[in-house]
Amino acid sequence: MRFYPLILCLALWLLSVCPTEDCSNATDDDGDGLIDLNDPDCRCSPLAEVTGEELIFNGGFEQLDLSRPECQGCISLYDSDGCPLGWTQNSINLHSSCFTESNPAINIGYIAFSNGNYQGMGGLTSLAGGPRIQSEFLQTTLNTPLIPGQTYQFSGNFDLPTASQSGINLASSHRMVILGSNSSEALNSQGSAGTCYEDRPAWEPLGYFDFSNNANDNFGTYTISFVAPAAYSEFALASACCQPDSPAEETLSYYGVDELSLRQATPTPLDNQLIVSAAGCDAEVVICLSQSAGLVIQWYREGIALIGSQEPCLILPANISDGSLIQVQFSGQDNCGLLDTVINRDCSFTPEICVNGIDDDEDGLVDLEDPECSCQDSSLLLEIDENYCPTEISLSLQTNTTGQIQWYAGGTALVGENSAQINLGATANLNTTYRAVVSDTAGVCFATPAFWPSVPDELQFIWTSKVAMCWGDSNACLTAEPIFSTEPAAYNYSWTNAAGSILSDTAQLKNIPAGTYALVISTADGCSGNFSFTVSQPDRLTIFPFADPADCPTENAAVRLRLLTNSSESNLEHCYFDSQNNISDCSLENILYLSPGIYEGYSTNTNGCETSWGPVEISPPEMPATTINVNQETISLGETLNIRLDGQTGQLDSVQWRPAEIFSCPNCLTSTAQPIESQMIYVDYSFGPTACAYTDSIFISTSENRYLFIPNTFSPNFDGINDRWKIYPGPAVERVIRTTIYSRWGSLIYQDNGNTGWAGISDHGKAFSAGIYVYQLDVLFIDGRIKSYSGDLLLTR
Numbered sequence: 099m100r101f102y103p104l105i106l107c108l109a110l111w112l113l114s115v116c117p118t119e120d121c122s123n124a125t126d127d128d129g130d131g132l133i134d135l136n137d138p139d140c141r142c143s144p145l146a147e148v149t150g151e152e153l154i155f156n157g158g159f160e161q162l163d164l165s166r167p168e169c170q171g172c173i174s175l176y177d178s179d180g181c182p183l184g185w186t187q188n189s190i191n192l193h194s195s196c197f198t199e200s201n202p203a204i205n206i207g208y209i210a211f212s213n214g215n216y217q218g219m220g221g222l223t224s225l226a227g228g229p230r231i232q233s234e235f236l237q238t239t240l241n242t243p244l245i246p247g248q249t250y251q252f253s254g255n256f257d258l259p260t261a262s263q264s265g266i267n268l269a270s271s272h273r274m275v276i277l278g279s280n281s282s283e284a285l286n287s288q289g290s291a292g293t294c295y296e297d298r299p300a301w302e303p304l305g306y307f308d309f310s311n312n313a314n315d316n317f318g319t320y321t322i323s324f325v326a327p328a329a330y331s332e333f334a335l336a337s338a339c340c341q342p343d344s345p346a347e348e349t350l351s352y353y354g355v356d357e358l359s360l361r362q363a364t365p366t367p368l369d370n371q372l373i374v375s376a377a378g379c380d381a382e383v384v385i386c387l388s389q390s391a392g393l394v395i396q397w398y399r400e401g402i403a404l405i406g407s408q409e410p411c412l413i414l415p416a417n418i419s420d421g422s423l424i425q426v427q428f429s430g431q432d433n434c435g436l437l438d439t440v441i442n443r444d445c446s447f448t449p450e451i452c453v454n455g456i457d458d459d460e461d462g463l464v465d466l467e468d469p470e471c472s473c474q475d476s477s478l479l480l481e482i483d484e485n486y487c488p489t490e491i492s493l494s495l496q497t498n499t500t501g502q503i504q505w506y507a508g509g510t511a512l513v514g515e516n517s518a519q520i521n522l523g524a525t526a527n528l529n530t531t532y533r534a535v536v537s538d539t540a541g542v543c544f545a546t547p548a549f550w551p552s553v554p555d556e557l558q559f560i561w562t563s564k565v566a567m568c569w570g571d572s573n574a575c576l577t578a579e580p581i582f583s584t585e586p587a588a589y590n591y592s593w594t595n596a597a598g599s600i601l602s603d604t605a606q607l608k609n610i611p612a613g614t615y616a617l618v619i620s621t622a623d624g625c626s627g628n629f630s631f632t633v634s635q636p637d638r639l640t641i642f643p644f645a646d647p648a649d650c651p652t653e654n655a656a657v658r659l660r661l662l663t664n665s666s667e668s669n670l671e672h673c674y675f676d677s678q679n680n681i682s683d684c685s686l687e688n689i690l691y692l693s694p695g696i697y698e699g700y701s702t703n704t705n706g707c708e709t710s711w712g713p714v715e716i717s718p719p720e721m722p723a724t725t726i727n728v729n730q731e732t733i734s735l736g737e738t739l740n741i742r743l744d745g746q747t748g749q750l751d752s753v754q755w756r757p758a759e760i761f762s763c764p765n766c767l768t769s770t771a772q773p774i775e776s777q778m779i780y781v782d783y784s785f786g787p788t789a790c791a792y793t794d795s796i797f798i799s800t801s802e803n804r805y806l807f808i809p810n811t812f813s814p815n816f817d818g819i820n821d822r823w824k825i826y827p828g829p830a831v832e833r834v835i836r837t838t839i840y841s842r843w844g845s846l847i848y849q850d851n852g853n854t855g856w857a858g859i860s861d862h863g864k865a866f867s868a869g870i871y872v873y874q875l876d877v878l879f880i881d882g883r884i885k886s887y888s889g890d891l892l893l894t895r
Contacts, residue, residue, distance in 0.1 A: 150362025157358035216356035221337030235336035244326035251363035255317035265349035278330030294339030367435035568707035569638040641711040674699030734803035736829030814858035824855030
């Protein structure tokens with residue numbers, strides 16, 4: 099809780115002095131413990147593009163509570179509290195042109211160019227010479243709660259008009275605060291009367307804005323954006339506790355409010371970017387805005403202003419640049435932006451060691467591939483010793499140069515190979531080059547030309563294989579065929595399996611199961627080669643039968659049997675039979691629609707590989723059990739009945755009552771209905787992945803009881819009891835079309851196009867004497883019928 103700042107703010111408020119945060123002096127000016135960018139007062143709120151639905155109901159105050167007589171017709175300012183639907187008010191007057199223009203003596207007239215109703219609010223009031231206090235507010239429940247972290251745009255029409263009485267609206271501008279909360283209690287019920295609205299425990303300020311004293315006395319539109327701090331469902335608007343311009347002689351601020359709106363929005367800050375440059379690890383860092391024309395600029399470090407740094411470029415000394423969070427806020431005429439960057443420079447350096455086979459400096463280049471290890475090409479000669487066996491390739495260096503020798507394969511050092519001759523043996527890489535580098539004591543090095551080894555032609559073979567057709571078969575084969583030799587008898591073959599058993603001494607190995615096999619080929623000159631092969635086999639064909647519910651359960655619905663497989667083939671044939679009737683059938687489809695029962699079968703692929711599956715039981719489909727329940731099946735005209743759909747409703751995807759126009763919620767499980775005639779009521783509902791549709795119905799009988807209470811006497815003696823004669827309609831009445839009163843001699847003395855009621859006086863204010871009068875009524879009922887009623891009426895005094 100912000101205790102000390104609250105005391106300071108309250109004290110300054112009572113003195114009509116409002117502290118504000120200066121965002122460029124690295125000082126906590128308003129005493130809230132937050133400095134510069136760390137204070138919400140200094141944060142950029144860029145313009146936002148409205149994208150969401152309206153969250154404020156009745157923001158123009160046009161929808162009124164017409165159930166209250168004081169909220170009907172030309173509403174008086176002084177009897178209008180609570181008239182606008184959806185709003186909680188505290189002594190706020192609802193202005194309408196018809197009342198304000200007919201009462202010119204009020205201190206503030208109807209604001210020019212207003213469109214319908216608007217609220218007049220007393221913002222800050224001084225009572226009996228005491229301190230000025232917050233006096234009024236508007237509060238409403240949002241259509242949907244705020245989303246934390248989402249940007250919102252608030253807008254409204256405001257005017258601080260010229261007053262006809264002294265001490266009112268002397269300030270040049272007025273500051274408003276918008277607040278959010280999850281408390282449904284009224285704003286002024288939170289905390290003590292001397293506590294600012296902004297500091298009430300359950301409320302949090304969402305934003306502030308100022309609107310000007312308008313000499314033309316007409317509305318101006320004011321807009322602000324903010325980021326929602328929490329999922330608040332309550333919204334309030336009031337004068338801010340602290341006002342920037344509040345003359346001591348001003349006793350009341352009174353202003354107009356209209357067309358309030360709150361919607362989700364997407365921020366659209368000024369387009370800009372940071373350009374960071376540094377000439378070295380010990381040099382200054384220069385940070386510049388890419389665009390600066392016409393902008394007001396302020397630079398910050400860790401949220402604290404760098405005093406005087408308001409130019410397009412910021413120059414940082416090297417000793418404060420490493421790891422620093424640098425921010426810049428810039429604003430134009432109507433918008434703003436905030437950019438930041440962290441300055442990190444790693445100036446450590448690791449050189450490349452050219453003989454260890456490692457990328458030491460992490461530049462992606464190893465040993466001779468790195469420019470740091472470059473050497474001069476020379477005429478150093480390599481002597482190549484190649485027998486007919488690839489495992490016996492050796493390299494010898496022929497040179498008179500003395501120094502350290504290092505061998506490389508593809509640019510990477512062969513660690514430990516430092517002699518004039520190396521034997522590649524089985525490590526020979528046929529896809530890379532080999533070279534040697536000689537370095538003298540002066541650091542000068544020479545490299546041999548690159549050598550690319552190759553396998554002698556006599557040991558190159560083509561290998562062919564044929565795998566088994568089905569899982570578990572033993573009909574695979576392997577064949578070794580020399581590429582260049584035309585004398586197969588010159589080679590000796592020895593095939594063995596994984597257990598070491600000799601299988602064949604020919605170039606082909608036949609009728610073998612899946613597994614790993616070794617082959618040794620030797621030549622007449624004693625050179626030999628060892629080879630290994632793994633023979634694979636097709637995956638075992640497996641079928642997984644699954645019985646799914648019918649797409650839409652009905653009494654005779656077929657159930658879906660899905661045959662899933664581990665095979666990638668799409669043309670498997672599935673044969674199945676019913677164990678009860680022994681009826682077999684075959685299909686290329688993997689989804690079968692079958693009647694309930696027990697099934698099993700087998701499946702075959704194009705190679706003739708077969709596997710069996712089942713048995714699998716298919717159960718009949720289940721339909722959801724639902725029932726229509728009503729509190730009564732017979733009603734009178736105009737009455738409503740409660741209706742609901744009971745049973746297994748948790749499975750349903752949608753509900754639709756028909757006819758929809760008689761239901762309060764046509765798509766709800768529980769609703770109310772008002773039939774105006776006897777009729778059948780239907781409910782359509784669906785469920786399941788394919789939205790299966792079903793219908794149920796119930797008959798409702800509606801009687802034509804047209805209840806209407808017409809009093810036969812009244813006493814307009816101003817005692818507050820039965821002072822006005824009016825009709826009391828029952829639920830079947832749509833409205834009273836016309837009320838007519840005649841004297842006993844047939845003279846028309848009163849007529850009303852509605853049911854306002856007769857007070858026993860003439861249009862000129864003269865009271866009629868006690869006696870018998872005749873009434874005539876024309877009444878419209880909800881089923882469209884119009885009926886007329888007439889009778890005698892006794893007026894007593």
